[in-house]
Amino acid sequence: MPQSSRIDELVAEWLKYDKNPETRSEIEHLWDDGEWDELDKRLSHRIEFGTAGLRAKMQAGYSSMNDLIGLAAHLSTLPDALKRGVVVGHDHRHNSKRWAGLTTRAFLNRGFKVYSYRGVVHTPLVPFGVKKLGAVGGVMVTASHNPAQDNGWKVYYENAVQIIPPVDKAIADAILENLEPEDDAWDSDTVREHPLCEDKTNNMRYDYHNHVAALFPPEEPADLAITHTSFHGSADLSIARAFAVTGLPPIMTVRQQRDPDPDFPTLPFPNPEEKGALSLAIETANSNGSQYILANDPDSDRFLAAEKIDRNQWHVYTGDEIGALLASYVLEEYKRTNRPLDKMAMVASTVSSKMLGAMAKAEGFHFEDTLTGFKYIGNKALELEEKGYAVELLYEEAIGFGLSPFIRDKDGITAAIAFVRLAARLHRRSTSVFAQLQLLYKKYGFFGTRNSYFKCGDGALKAKVFKGLRENKSDTGYPTQLGSFKVQDVRDLTDGHAYDSMQSDKKPVLPVSAADMITFYGAKESGESFVLTVRTSGTEPKIKYYLEVSSRDQATIEPLLVEAEQALAGEWVKSDELGLEKA
Template sequence: MDAELQKLVDEWLRLDKNEETRAEVQVLVDSGDMGELDRRMRPRIEFGTAGLRGRMEAGWNRMNDLIIIQASQGLCEYVLANVKDAPERGIVIGHDHRHHSEHWAQLTASAFLARDVKVYLHRGLVHTPLVPFSVKRLNAACGVMITASHNPKNDNGYKVYWENAVQIIAPHDKGISASIKANLEPKTWDVSTTSSSPLCLDRTEEMKQAYFEALASLSTAKSLNASTPIKFVNTSMHGVSHPFVVEAFRRFGFEPFTPVVEQQVPDPEFPTVKFPNPEEHGALDLALATGDRVGANYVLAQDPDADRFSAAERGPDGKWITFTGDQLGALFASAVLDKYKATGKPLDKLAMVASTVSSKMVEAMAAQEGFKFVECLTGFKFIGNTALGLEREGYDVPFGYEEAIGYMFGREIRDKDGVAASMMFAELVASLHRAGKSASSHLQELYARYGYFQTRNSYFLCTSPPTVDAIFARLRNWGGGGAAGRPAYPRALAGLAVTRVRDLTLGFDSGTRDHAPALPLSSGHMLTFRAEGAGVRVVLTTRTSGTEPKIKYYLEGSGRDAAQVEQLLGRVVNELADEWMEAEKNGLGRP
């Protein structure tokens, strides 16, 4: 065996923990059949060892070099077969600062270049929204962003956008998956082509400038923003957003914000936060402390790839009020509605979109004000595509959101954008300040106008899939009442009568004429209950997570009396845990 191959084999055997592949290599080594080892195993060893060296983890359900190459090859072949003029239109590729993100962006590019497909490879760190923006502006065939968004530091991910500049949905998700399986043999690992190929183009700065111009067009008070006395603190959560928010503040006419210095520079280790998600308990502690030190009025936060946004306000008593995703959604929806009214356009041509697990407050606004509200499945791949569908029907869709602090503004990006959300919030609170109000006081005005809404979302931990299935089977056969394939669901919740049940697993909705749901079916368990009585209403959705061993629940109560709603939510949570989930009996963990 030559020395180079010996070194590769030794490293493979040291790194690979898969007994089957180790045994296959070891048999050839022991047999002394160096020709067969070199011919049949060298390519697998080279690619596999590269993946193991540069892994988040090795394995078929992990991120590593081999998986990136296979995914990119499959995506490329599918795009070539399904998108007109794909080689000339090309692909947009971006990456954040996560471990291996730049290298994996280059590997993705090399797979497309090997098939003579044009590649627009963004150079340097970019935020996720720049990829779908660039796909639309450049009329690209697809886009890929290498990012793990707000996940823990050991994660990374591969986000795909279709030619419509929205994240992929069916049938393309299944089609791409099948294409990946049909193109597993690696064709290239030579990332040098990203520097040498004339097909690999750098339009990064051009797209950034176009993005900021489009973002600035959403401003309606630039001339007034410079004079606001409001002080902002901003944290990029060790991510990529800082330079984007700096430029956005300048374009909107605001004075510079105070950064959270400890979290300002991109760092894939996220040293100051356990989970780099602004929603997580404690994630905003440094930002709030900075706000206290400089006397700020508001704290703004983006997640590491800058597609999510959160905010906090210093209350009259000096304590910080951190807004929930739904509260921000209501504030944004109200602001968008006011701007739309000012145009004089008919309200029946205005539409807003939210995920089905988000607050129903925007639904209440729509019912009272006369615009269209549409809910869709969780995730911006559904929100974005729903918005495009409404546009084709003749509606203006200037806003969409999901409760997990994701917000979409305008027509240019049909995806969540934390930088845009930061600027829309900053301009909103500046205008409220001129009227002698704050975001929290304005939220109370909205409650008085549309009803008080309060959410309480959480989850149960369960690592046993059969237990999860049994829990949901029991909910569909409540009290043994199901018969002949017909489900029977609970009829009461915390003393309220259940008025509607929607089961997106079985395809049942008691609130429609034919009992068929308007929303697509869910791949996991997903049940929604509406209940009401004594002047209060409850909406409860419980579903399985596609990525974590969790049964999630999204609970919202509404009514005119905040105290009554608060007490009701506590009773619902207790009944859900004790009676519906049987948490103690089933060994369910709780946060």
């Protein structure tokens, strides 16, 4: 049991600060019922920035999402911060509008100009607004594709990219130094009348769609039937307008999922990648004769597609497959301009497919990978731009894609437009996207992936799993065999365990962090190779893994993936022994 005196102090502090009767009542009831462990879990640990900002369950406590989360203190230290202002937007989730109002109030109280988006907006509009308006930062209140009980913040810096170290730590420190809210900090109802609060919603929407139109000038139309689903989120209005300004035909919608709904009534998880998530979209597409399905997650920054490849079968594309397809699209676009290929660049997360690297090697363009999360991908794109590269594609396997030099964040609307333009071009050539993917495999090699996770919210259990991966009877301590694959190299990007066998000094090139993340590389004597990354999630109670097998022979891919995945779950993670459920 946690020390009662420490819990007493934390409870007293929370009740002193929190003016929300609902969350105050939660803590009071836990106190009255003697739930010391739960109080310790909620009050002794602070919510931390993960791969996509702050994201957690909505409930009382410093470890969760609630009214007592703050940001303004750090941004006020930037040059001309108050005059340049901040952009604040929100999605449709429970509490999102209120928390956007509280965020706005916190900035207004410090003298910031605030560009406040009114009503539900899609996430890409916030970084677009930061860049367009020259703001010092932006906040989007959203939990993206998390379950209905969650909410969160995506925080953008003055470069219009999500924050990375050391800025995230500076903000966290500023929060700790400004814990006690001001008396009027709870007034979110009158912020719109404040003279420093400016409504730019319609202006930025208009400018955003003009930008999309400039990115994708109209082409010869193709007779394609397409169904789109918004997953009860914000995409419907934005994508309809985007199709119109780029000369694409109207799309059909999954009406049951078209309008924003914070309870996501038709989806157990509002994540397009979850098994069965496209069931309603497939049913709709079958009934209206669509050849393709487009899906955006609830805040519209991610994109998934599916294609009907025969009368009864749909192929749901993985993020890595879409990444390769979009790479072929932007490569064709770039070659049309006759610019030097060695000055074109693409960036992907290190857990994404190695196929993009194979394409870069074959075609002569520059490729780099980064840590997981678009905050790292976007900042790497800015670095490459400073070196003179034209960065044409950003992507991560978790269906996140960026194709705009103006928005260095993932954008599910522009990704959908690029995918449909590719489909239209191929249709005019009497072929399809699926056929194009097979051609890419034949040209650059076959790559197959198994990306999933083990459910694990227990920190001690997570530590035990990673300790097991580092304490083996080998020279390095790491496993030497994965099924029939021999492990040849290991890269550990974890604080206290930093190691990269591929570097002469054994020190990783990529930054290390407190979160566990280990990548294993290996091969078989017959030539097939594998890459496997195991990491803890920064926003969800999961141990994630990303497994890829590559081969010149497509027939070997699937059985080797199955074998390697079984070895991971059994000999490496010991999921049955530890009671870890695999997704």
